[in-house]
Amino acid sequence: MSTTVTRRWPVLRVTATSHLPFIALLWVPFVVVTLAVAGFIAMGGTVSHSAIHVAATQLPRWLMFGLGLDMVSNTLRMHLAHGRTRREFVGQGLVHAVLMSGFAAVLIALAYLVERGVYAMFGWPQALNREAMFATADDYPVILGTYWLLFLTWTIAGLVIGLGFFHSNGLGLLTIPIGLAIALPTVLFTGNSGFPVIGDELVDLDLSEGLLLALNGGLLVLAVGIIWAIARHVPMKAKAP
Amino acid sequence: MSTFIEADGLTLRYDDVTAVDGVSFTLTGGKIYGLLGRNGSGKTSLLSVLAGYRRPSAGAVTVGGRPVFENAEVTRQICLVRGSGDAAVTGLKVRDVLDFAGIMRESWNADYAAELVELFELPLKKNVGALSHGRRSALGIVIGLASRTPVTMFDESYLGLDAPSRYKFYDALLAEAMAHPRTMIVSTHLIEEVSALFEEVLILDEGRLVLHDEAEVLRGAGSAVTGDAELVDRFVAGMRVLGEKRLGRTKSAMVYGELDDERRAQASAAGLDLGPLALQDLFVHLTEPTGDRR
Numbered sequence: 059m060s061t062t063v064t065r066r067w068p069v070l071r072v073t074a075t076s077h078l079p080f081i082a083l084l085w086v087p088f089v090v091v092t093l094a095v096a097g098f099i100a101m102g103g104t105v106s107h108s109a110i111h112v113a114a115t116q117l118p119r120w121l122m123f124g125l126g127l128d129m130v131s132n133t134l135r136m137h138l139a140h141g142r143t144r145r146e147f148v149g150q151g152l153v154h155a156v157l158m159s160g161f162a163a164v165l166i167a168l169a170y171l172v173e174r175g176v177y178a179m180f181g182w183p184q185a186l187n188r189e190a191m192f193a194t195a196d197d198y199p200v201i202l203g204t205y206w207l208l209f210l211t212w213t214i215a216g217l218v219i220g221l222g223f224f225h226s227n228g229l230g231l232l233t234i235p236i237g238l239a240i241a242l243p244t245v246l247f248t249g250n251s252g253f254p255v256i257g258d259e260l261v262d263l264d265l266s267e268g269l270l271l272a273l274n275g276g277l278l279v280l281a282v283g284i285i286w287a288i289a290r291h292v293p294m295k296a297k298a299p
Numbered sequence: 300m301s302t303f304i305e306a307d308g309l310t311l312r313y314d315d316v317t318a319v320d321g322v323s324f325t326l327t328g329g330k331i332y333g334l335l336g337r338n339g340s341g342k343t344s345l346l347s348v349l350a351g352y353r354r355p356s357a358g359a360v361t362v363g364g365r366p367v368f369e370n371a372e373v374t375r376q377i378c379l380v381r382g383s384g385d386a387a388v389t390g391l392k393v394r395d396v397l398d399f400a401g402i403m404r405e406s407w408n409a410d411y412a413a414e415l416v417e418l419f420e421l422p423l424k425k426n427v428g429a430l431s432h433g434r435r436s437a438l439g440i441v442i443g444l445a446s447r448t449p450v451t452m453f454d455e456s457y458l459g460l461d462a463p464s465r466y467k468f469y470d471a472l473l474a475e476a477m478a479h480p481r482t483m484i485v486s487t488h489l490i491e492e493v494s495a496l497f498e499e500v501l502i503l504d505e506g507r508l509v510l511h512d513e514a515e516v517l518r519g520a521g522s523a524v525t526g527d528a529e530l531v532d533r534f535v536a537g538m539r540v541l542g543e544k545r546l547g548r549t550k551s552a553m554v555y556g557e558l559d560d561e562r563r564a565q566a567s568a569a570g571l572d573l574g575p576l577a578l579q580d581l582f583v584h585l586t587e588p589t590g591d592r593r
Contacts, residue, residue, distance in 0.1 A: 068402050068403045069403075071402055072399050072402055072403065076391075076395075132388045132390065132391075135385050135386075135388065136385070136386045136388050136396075136399060136403070137403065138351075138352060138385070139378075139379070139384065139385035139386035139442075140378075140386055140399075140400060140403035140404050140446075141350075141351075141371075141374040141375040141376070141377055141378065141403075141404070141448070142371070142374070142375070142403060143351075143369050143370070143371045143374060144369060145369060145371075146371060290369070291354050293347075293352065293353040293354070294347070294352040294353065294385065296343055296347070296381050296382065296385075297381070297382065297383075297385060
């Protein structure tokens, strides 16, 4: 990264250098373990659908949610301690959320591609067990777009809840349902894949893709507004010794 | 950038608790300031507002005539290390914490940081969370000193350090202030150890500024009268005695108030030694709970 970028985008660089390698490191065991599970299934029966699709629609979004929390609990503290402002954090943090979720989405699309090669070797069908915004496991542009939006939304939800708790426990508790509401429509991007309580009911609503994307976009804008509203004056309390 | 710090009616409230209560002062900069106060007197709250960690509830604070809170040009010139430091994030290795400081701080001096790491024997590859309390404090000190910010503040940063490490910190602080003059504010209640460093002293009590003066003036505001216990008692009779120490027949009494030439001559004639007032005794006297504050 150039010196200018370092000087102008320090938060982005710190978050990128800590989160992106972390995601890349996790991607390797994620793919290996998921395909190994498919292998075990094949030993005792038949592999009938994409194991990557089953895993990717459930676990990674929670990781992105956690990284959203981490951006606040660790990065914001470090950032303010080094004389940077909340405004800078929000601006560069949101850019980072977009880049990081895009990076994770590329890796997930790559996982589908790797799986396609492995499945082809063994003659297994790479069918999708659950309806998603993409109809097949080789529709890479749509896979990329779907996961990018999904991961971005969950990262943003993590940021909202993280900022709530950074401010105070009371506000933190209040932001939990707000964060869940922000992430809620994304369960429909990949069919309901384990979202607690009302995921199945949401799927039954059978919302059109256009309406779903509009709803998601609106909630993201609202979430950014909430992030700024909390962050702009958020106090940095002293840590316990 | 000017490091002229001005607080005007600075107030910070947490719900119904007033941590900083209408504090006003002017620091001309380029000195080592001691911020003294008992536990809970509002030292951390005041420094947090000065660093832009918190927005004041009322009043204003400016550095170089410009407001601090959310003013990037000002906050970049300020480094506050509270305890072991907010920048020392657990979960990161010591090396990462220092690397990130280099990215975040334009004024960061990596070579000096490396010298300090060696001085405090910090393990670069170890996770911050795995460091002892003392080592974490030392890391905070490294971050503060190597930031080379025009305004550098340490809030009880020695906590957990053993005595040799504390003296290393004091020596490093003084050497740094001489080599790269800047405004340093050190909050402490280990006054005896560190008071020799201070050029100006501010004393907070229950959120209020009860004293702000040059350290030399304060030391001259009273005297330590030492000699035979009986003679000392006779000499200080009727004076405001802040504290006493006794070893065998020898006694030392800290008295508040200037001694005129006649009194000094009397002390000399009686064979009593007169020394400067210990800041700690003055501090204890000024912040002692009395009356309805007890």
